[in-house]
Amino acid sequence: MKVLVVGANGQIGKHLVSFIQDSDSLEAKAMIRKQEQADFFENLGADTAVVDLEQDIDAIAKAAEGVDAIVFTAGSGPHTGKDKTIMVDLDGAVKTVEAAKAAGVKRFVMISSFDTRREAIQAAPESFAPYVAAKHYADKWLKGTDLDYTIIHPGILTNDKGTAQVNAGVEVERGEIPREDVARVVVASLENENTIGKEFQLVAGSVPVKEAIRSI
Amino acid sequence: MKVLVVGANGQIGKHLVSFIQDSDSLEAKAMIRKQEQADFFENLGADTAVVDLEQDIDAIAKAAEGVDAIVFTAGSGPHTGKDKTIMVDLDGAVKTVEAAKAAGVKRFVMISSFDTRREAIQAAPESFAPYVAAKHYADKWLKGTDLDYTIIHPGILTNDKGTAQVNAGVEVERGEIPREDVARVVVASLENENTIGKEFQLVAGSVPVKEAIRSI
Numbered sequence: 001m002k003v004l005v006v007g008a009n010g011q012i013g014k015h016l017v018s019f020i021q022d023s024d025s026l027e028a029k030a031m032i033r034k035q036e037q038a039d040f041f042e043n044l045g046a047d048t049a050v051v052d053l054e055q056d057i058d059a060i061a062k063a064a065e066g067v068d069a070i071v072f073t074a075g076s077g078p079h080t081g082k083d084k085t086i087m088v089d090l091d092g093a094v095k096t097v098e099a100a101k102a103a104g105v106k107r108f109v110m111i112s113s114f115d116t117r118r119e120a121i122q123a124a125p126e127s128f129a130p131y132v133a134a135k136h137y138a139d140k141w142l143k144g145t146d147l148d149y150t151i152i153h154p155g156i157l158t159n160d161k162g163t164a165q166v167n168a169g170v171e172v173e174r175g176e177i178p179r180e181d182v183a184r185v186v187v188a189s190l191e192n193e194n195t196i197g198k199e200f201q202l203v204a205g206s207v208p209v210k211e212a213i214r215s216i
Numbered sequence: 217m218k219v220l221v222v223g224a225n226g227q228i229g230k231h232l233v234s235f236i237q238d239s240d241s242l243e244a245k246a247m248i249r250k251q252e253q254a255d256f257f258e259n260l261g262a263d264t265a266v267v268d269l270e271q272d273i274d275a276i277a278k279a280a281e282g283v284d285a286i287v288f289t290a291g292s293g294p295h296t297g298k299d300k301t302i303m304v305d306l307d308g309a310v311k312t313v314e315a316a317k318a319a320g321v322k323r324f325v326m327i328s329s330f331d332t333r334r335e336a337i338q339a340a341p342e343s344f345a346p347y348v349a350a351k352h353y354a355d356k357w358l359k360g361t362d363l364d365y366t367i368i369h370p371g372i373l374t375n376d377k378g379t380a381q382v383n384a385g386v387e388v389e390r391g392e393i394p395r396e397d398v399a400r401v402v403v404a405s406l407e408n409e410n411t412i413g414k415e416f417q418l419v420a421g422s423v424p425v426k427e428a429i430r431s432i
Contacts, residue, residue: 054345056338086302086346090353091337121307122272130302137306137353 003190004029004067004105006053006060006096007074009037011159012111015183016073017046023187031063053092060099069107070100071186076131085134093138100147107196108147109186112139114155114174114201139199150189151199154182167205168212175203188213219406220245220283220321222269222276222312223290225253227375228327231399232289233262239403247279269308276315285323286316287402292347301350309354316363323412324363325405327398328355330371330390330417355415366405367415370398383421384428391419404429 003020007013008030020028021044030041030048038048049063053074064070072093076084093110100108113135124132142149155177162180167173185202188209189195200216219236223229224246236244237260246257246264254264265279269290280286288309292300309326316324329351340348358365371393378396383389401418404425405411411432421428 057334086306086349090302091349118273133302133307 001026001069001107001190002029002067003027003069003071004031004049004064006031006070006072006092008032008041008048010073010075012073012157012179012182012186014040015162015180016071016186017041018044019183019187021045023191026187026190029063029067031060053088053095057095057098057102060096061102064099064103064105067103067105069109069190070096070105071109071111071190072096073111073186075111085130089131089134090138094141097138097142097145097147101145106148107190108142108149109189110139110142110149110151111182111186112151112153112199114153116153148196150195150197152182152185152189153199153201155201155203157182163204164209165204165206166202166209166212167207168200168202168216170200172201172203172205177203181209184209185213192216217242217285217323217406218245218283219243219285219287220247220265220280222247222286222288222308223327224248224257224264226289226291228289228373228395228398228402230256231378231396232287232402233257234260235399235403237261239407242403242406245279245283247276269304269311273311273314273318276312277318280315280319280321283319283321285325285406286312286321287325287327287406288312289327289402291327301346305347305350306354310357313354313358313361313363317361322364323406324358324365325402326355326358326365326367327402328367328369328415330369332369364412366411366413368398368401368405369415369417371417371419373398379420380425381420381422382418382425382428383423384416384418384432386416388417388419388421393419397425400425401429408432 009032017028017030020026028046030046033052041048051059051063076088116136116139121132155175158176160178162178192213225248233244233246236242244262246262249268257264267275267279292304332352332355337348371391374392376394378394
């Protein structure tokens with residue numbers, strides 16, 4: 001299964017491409033914004049495609065040609081300029097979903113935010129609410145398609161070394177999760193068809209990733 | 217017909233409440249953010265409701281109880297902070313649409329932007345694109361409901377005195393339009409059921425408003 005990683009040069013993205021390349025059943029194509037980011041991925045034996053998420057759907061669809069799955073892990077992050085929040089976290093995600101449809105790629109894994117329900121927009125601190133709103137609408141858009149989606153809602157992302165042990169479920173207590181373990185969960189989700197059509201929250205925990213994802 | 221004007225204290229909103237109060241068939245309820253904005257509308261004999269668009273759907277639905285139509289003319293404007301673009305122009309609009317549904321109000325008139333198609337997001341200058349994106353998704357949301365909507369796409373808004381003469385159509389040449397004439401077109405749209413389920417671009421022109429709207 002060939003997997004286009006959108007946002008490959010991000011922190012989760014780099015772990016993810018690395019784990020995909022380590023997997024027997026998967027191979028990665030890293031979608032990156034600049035040619036000078038390619039070395040890291042080529043050294044892992046991964047394909048690359050240079051596309052800026054602010055380009056149009058056709059450009060993204062071209063990068064998606066011939067792949068079997070797309071993972072959206074691009075993000076402006078909650079603390080970038082708010083213009084990027086709507087252009088990347090919402091519009092970039094929607095364009096990637098539309099590109100998947102245009103390229104005939106059915107499988108789509110979205111890295112979302114911990115809680116993207118309507119109530120969470122209202123409850124968020126003012127500086128964080130635009131990010132939650134962007135993720136809310138992006139998730140809604142994906143769920144309105146007939147793609148084979150999985151939406152992962154990670155807790156507070158850290159750069160701690162992963163433990164490969166998590167707590168995943170429709171609703172779990174808010175907590176931290178190393179980016180490395182989010183990447184492991186994406187791989188496990190791609191390898192488990194039972195995650196199709198589902199969304200789940202994800203924090204650090206005590207259940208091995210594969211087991212946690214099998215019972216989602 | 218009682219009309220809730222969301223964004224009544226804006227420049228189009230003030231003209232609109234005034235025209236509605238002048239009309240024989242319509243009466244206005246002005247939704248405003250602060251109690252101290254109420255005087256202007258009370259002096260016109262209009263009802264008021266103090267609700268901030270960043271409150272939840274229930275608060276907006278309560279303001280919409282008992283009205284027959286809602287006009288959304290709130291806007292952060294293209295040059296406010298981009299956090300307000302997503303929170304007001306997109307999320308505020310969506311919450312108002314959902315409030316209309318919750319309160320059983322079928323008729324909805326949206327003041328959009330001149331061109332909110334996917335292509336217009338891509339073509340917009342970087343500083344303007346987030347605004348176009350927000351309006352794109354708001355319009356899409358409204359069109360996905362079964363409300364009796366009309367979406368008005370005005371050209372470049374000016375504070376010039378209106379002439380009550382416009383050019384309205386599915387696609388017209390880009391140009392300016394006085395805010396006063398946008399307000400006139402909203403009233404004419406509310407008074408003409410043939411505008412239901414339609415959207416049109418609007419610039420200054422040479423056709424009297426009522427005639428232009430009748431033939432939309």
